[in-house]
Amino acid sequence: MRALLRYLVVAAACAAPMCALGQTHAMPSASEYSASLLPARDDVVSWKTLSHVRLVKQSETMVLNFSDEIIQLDQRDLRVQGFMMPLGPGLEQSHFLLSAVPPSCPFCVPAVAYEIVEVIAKKPVAFGVDPIVVGGKLSVLKHDPAGVIYRMSDATLIAPK
8 A cells, every 4th residue: 555655646746747858948947946945065966967857759659868967876875955745644754755846835836757856765854844965875767657767765864064
């Protein structure tokens, strides 16, 4: 049951925005807008960097096309900064999404799939509305059935600077 709930929540958060990959919007993208919300840090991978992925037609199917910069991030220990989106009830979360924009903002453009990182933490992280930084092994997923592009495993909360 928990696996089904995870699949449904992640699919809802990531799959619908997949159609927006490669499209332009009159409003700034979440990765552009997040630059004004999140303090600049040299020790994190930026959302702008993570946005270097496109959905392209290959033969009869649509596939993800990752920049060389993104391919080089795969399976590396990295840090990402963003806003927690819980995947279950409770004040602490071991499994959550990290988004470029706060989920509490009613006027923010929803993040597309490359502006969300699925996080599996070593220890539960307290939920809050302030941005957080997590560090762990980043995986670049090319064929996740839930539409997830990035997953961070063995993640830990990084103390604020």
